[in-house]
Amino acid sequence: MATREFAYLSIRELGQLLRSGETTPTELVEYCIDRLETVGRRLNAVVTVTRERALREARLAEAELASGLDRGPLHGIPYGAKDLIAAAGYPTTWGAEPLREQRFDFDATVVAKLRDAGAVLVAKLGTVELAGGMGYEQPNASLTGPGLNPWNLEAWSGGSSSGPGSAVGAGAVPFALGSETWGSILTPSSYCGVSGLRPTYGRVSRYGAMVLSWTLDKIGPMCRSADDCGLVLEAIAGPDRNDPSTLPTPFRYQPEREPAHGFRIGVLEESLETAQPEVRANFETALEVLSEFARLEPVTLPDFPFNETARIILSAEAASAFEDMLDSGIFMGLTAPEDRTGGYAGLAIPAVDYLRAMRIRRQARSALGALLERYDAIVHPATAVVASPLSMRFDDYAGKGRRLPLGSAGNLAGLPAISVPNGFGERGLPTGLQFVGAAGSENRLLAVARAYQERTDWHLRRPPL
């Protein structure tokens, strides 16, 4: 039964329908599977629909809710996971054609945690091959083809969490799990008009997910709103003995304990000259909205070579994580020609270069921490441009300045960030607003984003599908 419209409802709205008996987990799952098989496939957002597991989990949720066992706000809610996150028995391709048949016999910790919270896995969603770690330079870099943008089918979805961005943006799933090493949650969230949260490094276990960079990888939610991101984060966060990077304390999403106004926000204006005019204009308009509930002050980032430091660390760790596969030659079967050679230079990075980058990283993290002590968040455009046309290489569309410094700075320091929609740019494509906070400050960051979304409706807009 797919005659009712569930596509763009929030997790809380779906939860109300489930608890009032107006729908069931099975109906929601069938609706999402139908939309994934049609709209999702058209967008190249789907690798595998996990139909049998989804229907089994939905029937269980249905029985539990009927018997009075309520596992919380995600109980009976369908979701998708980026296909570098393992789900027992199903292919986990890492987006790579040579790994099309790769399977794991266990659930990643995040999938297990969502199962325990009653959420229902309906699909493994598309990703740029190897999370983009081989240096792809254009959209066609996945075994499922280029991720298409629900707002404009001639535009890219962003990456590397391309499937989660497209699927949530198209209303094919209420939420999805993405991952970010350097921009891979915030970029597709911004490009596809969804709300995406990059948690503090160590907040969420990566066990069972592909490693690109041990010290940079994070898993986080991509949703319809900041509030939904909070609900999902609480379910997936927490210590895990299988991931030594995880923080020792659990995370509780506590919107009721956060203020709704009176925030202090630092406005980062550097690099705005590299942004498209519509991105700049939407940013200026968003600042006017923020000024209704926050005190805004100009800030500058401490002076560090953020991009170069991140480049060395990511390249060295990726080369080490994939060394056996690079040796084997298996990557010669990757989709993007540049990805067949892109990982090899990292094998030749001297240890002293990596260590120097890690020494500078410590200083940079300390300086950023001192800056963020004074603010609830720093705000900046999530991306300098809207999604590029499918036919263009990224640098040809956006120029070399496409990597905004706050992206590398925030990822190097392990800081949480959220991208929320704040308007539209050229070719009818969404733009995003990025808030970055101090390590561990997700509740405050989400409060700022919620306050913005209470005054705007960009996150409620629907693409013309």
Next chain:
Amino acid sequence: MSEERVDGEIERRLAGLRERFPERFTQPQWQEIREDLEQLAKAAATLRRRPLGNADEPDFIFVP
């Protein structure tokens, strides 16, 4: 590091990779790898311009 020394370093690294993967790549692919090596060498050169003291530790902690 001077420009000549950077170029020499890139050639040494490229030679090491050619020795490790003698049959793997075409000439245009080796050129792509060389360009990647150049980018990493430039990034490393940028990092070397930032002064560090003897006691400046890397950002990870060894836990015995």
